[in-house]
Amino acid sequence: xxxxxxxxxxxxxxxxxxxxxxxxxxxxxxxxxxxxxxxxxxxxxxxxxxxxxxxxxxxxxxxxxxxxxxxxxxxxxxxxxxxxxxxxxxxxxxxxxxxxxxxxxxxxxxxxxxxxxxxxxxxxxxxxxxxxxxxxxxxxxxxxxxxxxxxxxxxxxxxxxxxxxxxxxxxxxxxxxxxxxxxxxxxxxxxxxxxxxxxxxxxxxxxxxxxxxxxxxxxxxxxxxxxxxxxxxxxxxxxxxxxxxxxxxxxxxxxxxxxxxxxxxxxxxxxxxxxxxxxxxxxxxxxxxxxxxxxxxxxxxxxxxxxxxxxxxxxxxxxxxxxxxxxxxxxxxxxxxxxxxxxxxxxxxxxxxxxxxxxxxxxxxxxxxx
Ligand SMILES: *Cc1c(COP(=O)(O)O)cnc(C)c1O
Numbered sequence: 078x079x080x081x082x083x084x085x086x087x088x089x090x091x092x093x094x095x096x097x098x099x100x101x102x103x104x105x106x107x108x109x110x111x112x113x114x115x116x117x118x119x120x121x122x123x124x125x126x127x128x129x130x131x132x133x134x135x136x137x138x139x140x141x142x143x144x145x146x147x148x149x150x151x152x153x154x155x156x157x158x159x160x161x162x163x164x165x166x167x168x169x170x171x172x173x174x175x176x177x178x179x180x181x182x183x184x185x186x187x188x189x190x191x192x193x194x195x196x197x198x199x200x201x202x203x204x205x206x207x208x209x210x211x212x213x214x215x216x217x218x219x220x221x222x223x224x225x226x227x228x229x230x231x232x233x234x235x236x237x238x239x240x241x242x243x244x245x246x247x248x249x250x251x252x253x254x255x256x257x258x259x260x261x262x263x264x265x266x267x268x269x270x271x272x273x274x275x276x277x278x279x280x281x282x283x284x285x286x287x288x289x290x291x292x293x294x295x296x297x298x299x300x301x302x303x304x305x306x307x308x309x310x311x312x313x314x315x316x317x318x319x320x321x322x323x324x325x326x327x328x329x330x331x332x333x334x335x336x337x338x339x340x341x342x343x344x345x346x347x348x349x350x351x352x353x354x355x356x357x358x359x360x361x362x363x364x365x366x367x368x369x370x371x372x373x374x375x376x377x378x379x380x381x382x383x384x385x386x387x388x389x390x391x392x393x394x395x396x397x398x399x400x401x402x403x404x405x406x407x408x409x410x411x412x413x414x415x416x417x418x419x420x421x422x423x424x425x426x427x428x429x430x431x432x433x434x435x436x437x438x439x440x441x442x443x444x445x446x447x
Contacts, residue, residue: 079430081385081421082256082359085323086312093315097308105283105304112310113266115317116251120233120243122268124275127310128282131230131252133303134265135163138248141267141277142224144169144197151191151223152200153183154390154410160202160228161391165400172196173392175407180204180350181361181417184409185213189221198224203232203242205387206258206327206356207349211237211245226250229268231358233258234324238352243268253309256423258323258356259316261309326424327357333428334360334420337435343369343442345416359387360422367415373441374418380437385419 097108109127117125128134144150146168152161154173161171174187183201199218201209209227218225227246229235235242243249248271251257253264267278277298280287285300305313331347338344345363349355364370377384391397392405393414420434 078381078383079421079426079434080423081383081419082423083425084255084260085319085424086260087315087319090312090315093311094308097311100307102307104306106307108307108310108314109305112313112317115314116243116266117268119317119320120241120249120268122244122249123270124272124278125243125266125268126275126278126282127264127266127305127313128303129265129305130263131250131254131257131265132159132163133301134250134252134267135159135226135228136166136301137278137281137303138226138250138267139163139167139169139198140281141269141274142198142226142248144224147195148197149193149195150198150200151183151188151196153202153204154392154405154407155181155183155204155388155413156202156228156391157230157388158391158394159230160200161397164200169197170195170401171200171391173390173402173405173407173410175409176204176413178409178413179348180207180209181347181413182207182209183214185210185217188214188217192217192221192223196221196223198226200226200228201246202228202230203235203356205347205361206231206235206358207347208232208235208237208242208245208353208355224248230254230257230265232356234320235356236354242356244270247271248274253313253316256358258358259313259320261305261313261316264305264309264313323424324356326426327422328355330422330424330426330431331355331357331360333431334422334435337431338362338438341439341442344438357422359385360420361387361417362420363413363416364418365416370416370418373438376441377434377437382434382437383421386417387419389414
């Protein structure tokens, strides 16, 4: 099966981890700080806090930004459930805005009418690695005094008008799960330019415990244990060195797909819109005839191609349906749901594999035989 996404671990990565495992310090230690500094420099943020996964990163970013029970947060239904789940975890209410049909990101023109007295923040995600319309979202946020927390799980290394994701929002979260731009096994991080958030994130990551004036450890806020290990951080630093190379490879694969599929009228290709440098985390196409989508997916799977689907609208998850979202319905999100599929895209995908995938898609649509 050709995987839709996967990690790329080299002997150099293994050496970096091995060195830490032999160093005698395996939990949070010096390799974490080194990784955080490299990440901060890479994405143009002043501070980065590494954590044990991307979901924890979201949880801490929401808590650090002061989102409280009862607050409303405007976000997108086209994300991994974690984005909204962590809002529910702190008793806040996700309010779903519809998506754009060119980027599949939150439609910034649909945000303002959802703002109420209770709205505290906007949470866009940079779907498939394509940055959201941050300038427009920032305008709305500053007009209504809202925070922006960007779920950048797909978009480490992606750029918006030349600026990297990570330095654009009040807080930005990343994930280092194996299918994400770089991996630490499990892992995540929060980036911010604000010292106040940074200090809060550090505190929340380690049980809310800090030293008082007498040097005694005291717990002052309700925190967690969301620490990453040093050997994971060593893997992260090693992977980060190759991130730009990974991104180049991803762009190459996207260009191959585009060249081979652009004339096929049955498929709508993803587009990198002007001003954006996408992370090409996943390659999502849409079929023009929704009735053939499931058949196409089934056929491609039978042919050994690991197609996937990202994401059903979050509000349609049974849990959400049972917890206040039974009537939510958004037009574009549901058109997307009926027509989208994810084709394999990762840095090690070869031209030959792409040709095979493309050939099978064309065969399905009877465009030619191979
Ligand atoms: C992967 C992902 C997360 C969660 O990251 P984990 O590291 O798996 O916890 C959050 N948001 C989005 C958009 C993701 O794709």
